[in-house]
Amino acid sequence: MGITSSTALWYASRATGVVALVLLTAVLVLGIMVTRKRSLPGLPRFGTTGLHRNLSLLAVAFVALHVLTAIADPFVTIGIAAAVIPFTSPYETLWVGLGAVSLDLMGALVVTSLLRARIGRRTWRAVHWLGYAAWPVALAHSVWSSKDLQHGWLLYLGISCAAAVVLAAAWRLAAALVQPRRAELPAATLARLERTHRPGYARTGAR
Amino acid sequence: MSAPNAAATAGLPAVPAGPAAACRTAAGLPRLLAGPPAGPDPQAALADHLNGQGHLPRRLDSSALLAEVTAAGLAGRGGAAFPAARKLAAVRSAAGGPAVVVANGAEGEPASCKDAALLWHAPHLVLDGLQLAAAACGADTAVVCLHGGRQGLRWHLEAAIGARRAAGLDALAVQVRELPPRFLAGEETALVGYLDGGAAVPAFKQHRVFERGAGGRPTLVQNVETLAHLALIARHGAAWFRAVGTSAEPGSVLCTVTGADGSTRVAEAALGTGIGELLSVDDSVQAVLAGGYHGGWLTPGQARALRLSNADLKPAGAFVGAGVLAALPAGVCGLAETAAVVRYLALESAGQCGPCLNGLPSIAAALATLARPRPARAELANLRRWSGLVTGRGACHHPDGTVRFVSSALRVFAAEIAAHAGGRCTARAGAAFLPVPAAAAAESDWR
Numbered sequence: 128m129g130i131t132s133s134t135a136l137w138y139a140s141r142a143t144g145v146v147a148l149v150l151l152t153a154v155l156v157l158g159i160m161v162t163r164k165r166s167l168p169g170l171p172r173f174g175t176t177g178l179h180r181n182l183s184l185l186a187v188a189f190v191a192l193h194v195l196t197a198i199a200d201p202f203v204t205i206g207i208a209a210a211v212i213p214f215t216s217p218y219e220t221l222w223v224g225l226g227a228v229s230l231d232l233m234g235a236l237v238v239t240s241l242l243r244a245r246i247g248r249r250t251w252r253a254v255h256w257l258g259y260a261a262w263p264v265a266l267a268h269s270v271w272s273s274k275d276l277q278h279g280w281l282l283y284l285g286i287s288c289a290a291a292v293v294l295a296a297a298w299r300l301a302a303a304l305v306q307p308r309r310a311e312l313p314a315a316t317l318a319r320l321e322r323t324h325r326p327g328y329a330r331t332g333a334r
Numbered sequence: 335m336s337a338p339n340a341a342a343t344a345g346l347p348a349v350p351a352g353p354a355a356a357c358r359t360a361a362g363l364p365r366l367l368a369g370p371p372a373g374p375d376p377q378a379a380l381a382d383h384l385n386g387q388g389h390l391p392r393r394l395d396s397s398a399l400l401a402e403v404t405a406a407g408l409a410g411r412g413g414a415a416f417p418a419a420r421k422l423a424a425v426r427s428a429a430g431g432p433a434v435v436v437a438n439g440a441e442g443e444p445a446s447c448k449d450a451a452l453l454w455h456a457p458h459l460v461l462d463g464l465q466l467a468a469a470a471c472g473a474d475t476a477v478v479c480l481h482g483g484r485q486g487l488r489w490h491l492e493a494a495i496g497a498r499r500a501a502g503l504d505a506l507a508v509q510v511r512e513l514p515p516r517f518l519a520g521e522e523t524a525l526v527g528y529l530d531g532g533a534a535v536p537a538f539k540q541h542r543v544f545e546r547g548a549g550g551r552p553t554l555v556q557n558v559e560t561l562a563h564l565a566l567i568a569r570h571g572a573a574w575f576r577a578v579g580t581s582a583e584p585g586s587v588l589c590t591v592t593g594a595d596g597s598t599r600v601a602e603a604a605l606g607t608g609i610g611e612l613l614s615v616d617d618s619v620q621a622v623l624a625g626g627y628h629g630g631w632l633t634p635g636q637a638r639a640l641r642l643s644n645a646d647l648k649p650a651g652a653f654v655g656a657g658v659l660a661a662l663p664a665g666v667c668g669l670a671e672t673a674a675v676v677r678y679l680a681l682e683s684a685g686q687c688g689p690c691l692n693g694l695p696s697i698a699a700a701l702a703t704l705a706r707p708r709p710a711r712a713e714l715a716n717l718r719r720w721s722g723l724v725t726g727r728g729a730c731h732h733p734d735g736t737v738r739f740v741s742s743a744l745r746v747f748a749a750e751i752a753a754h755a756g757g758r759c760t761a762r763a764g765a766a767f768l769p770v771p772a773a774a775a776a777e778s779d780w781r
Binding site for chain 1: 681
């Protein structure tokens with residue numbers, strides 16, 4: 128099936144869906160890896176959070192394109208309502224429904240993030256945990272609502288996305304176990320410095 | 335600025351029962367420590383208090399009290415010298431349910447014991463002030479917070495509260511809470527966090543605690559000495575309060591004074607009293623610490639010339655703070671003393687903010703090398719650079735106060751720094767002079 132005027136929207140919808148999945152995976156991985164104390168190697172913490180924020184807006188744009196093209200596509204019948212109300216689509220009710228669930232969760236994340244200054248950090252943070260629910264739902268939607276991700280290099284792409292998230296989560300959990308707790312950090316820092324500061328020896332430059 | 339009252343000091347030992355220290359009293363001082371020390375019999379102590387100070391005025395309208403405190407110009411005695419009336423008015427007018435009032439006796443400063451001394455000597459003045467403040471801002475909860483581990487003081491205070499309850503004196507029940515014995519636990523957001531069941535660590539100030547503090551309610555946190563002054567202002571009025579002190583900084587203040595011989599006493603002095611009158615600054619003194627471990631070192635010349643007021647001390651890089659004055663004897667290395675204190679301060683960081691968590695240990699380690707002969711040449715430059723990097727960037731003023739202390743040491747001990755650079759330390763005694771508690775740096779220590 129080549130790209131014609133009738134299939135262009137169908138291709139566009141699938142392509143933007145795949146790109147959105149990759150972007151959402153990157154957003155989640157960045158979100159997992161930036162903590163109070165840690166960041167990506169070689170990137171300051173504000174850089175990681177900035178990247179997380181900007182990539183999430185880019186992902187939202189691709190998700191929007193993906194949804195709009197799917198609605199506009201005459202090949203399948205997904206109404207505007209079915210795009211946001213889960214499990215009302217006549218086409219692939221379950222898998223498109225999961226897409227709608229994921230879309231709604233992402234909507235909550237975006238709205239609370241934009242209103243973060245007003246609603247307070249605590250509420251924002253509670254809602255932001257939904258990110259961990261939105262991504263697996265989106266992945267399930269990606270894999271099973273069309274055959275694209277079930278074979279070939281797109282299958283490997285899907286597996287890579289899942290692996291990236293699992294690895295990031297494992298890194299975060301391991302770091303949390305190894306990391307000295309907050310109140311122990313100054314003592315750990317001081318002990319490290321006192322080992323390197325020897326009396327009578329210049330540490331930097333010639334004396 | 336009016337001339338301060340001359341030599342107005344009164345000493346008292348920091349323990350409840352002991353020999354009365356020599357008192358030099360002038361111009362109506364002492365005030366807070368005027369009565370006899372509260373003895374072991376709670377009923378007798380309350381009777382002594384009421385005989386000596388008199389009952390609180392029966393009909394004291396809370397807006398009249400607020401006006402009186404405003405006119406008195408009472409500033410907080412916990413260190414920050416924030417106007418007491420402003421806080422009181424803010425809590426009074428804040429929405430968000432009945433207020434919480436806290437008498438803050440969580441004296442984390444190792445060189446200070448004036449809050450404990452006041453609570454031992456005159457608990458009823460503090461408790462009077464707590465009730466007045468609670469009535470003035472419509473509070474339904476009153477708490478006294480103590481530095482952790484002072485079990486005896488807690489019993490003393492609870493006995494005093496019991497005696498007042500038996501006498502039907504108080505409108506509001508008072509709880510006593512012990513805070514973790516950490517340097518920062520008495521910082522008001524840390525204190526409120528602890529009262530709410532969390533760790534006693536400073537929080538970023540999304541809301542001021544006088545708008546939304548303990549349990550989400552407006553919370554008045556006042557140092558115990560501030561409340562004691564409040565109890566006296568309610569009795570004697572603003573004009574009486576302003577009869578001592580300077581016009582900008584009126585009233586008297588409790589000081590913890592440590593002499594070059596190592597003896598420590600708590601003295602009540604008029605603000606504006608010459609530091610030299612409170613503390614003997616002779617040839618045996620090489621420097622004077624004013625304001626505690628967030629304060630600054632003064633040269634003996636400065637100490638003799640300056641008066642105990644922020645107007646005098648702030649330009650010199652120190653402040654009145656919670657009234658700590660300590661004379662460092664000659665023959666002790668000022669740099670080693672500073673390094674030991676800064677090491678303690680670094681370990682007392684709550685580990686929350688980068689500048690404090692990374693900056694203070696770096697500064698402490700650099701000072702430790704500077705305190706030994708022949709430090710690396712880069713250390714002094716590093717210290718200066720890092721000091722500039724950590725200021726004003728924490729959730730609380732811990733980094734700022736620490737840097738103020740370090741900067742004053744680099745200034746006052748410049749000659750010693752030069753001697754160390756030349757490979758020689760002028761100190762004759764190796765023993766530490768300033769009190770530095772053993773570090774306790776586990777997460778559980780904050781709870």
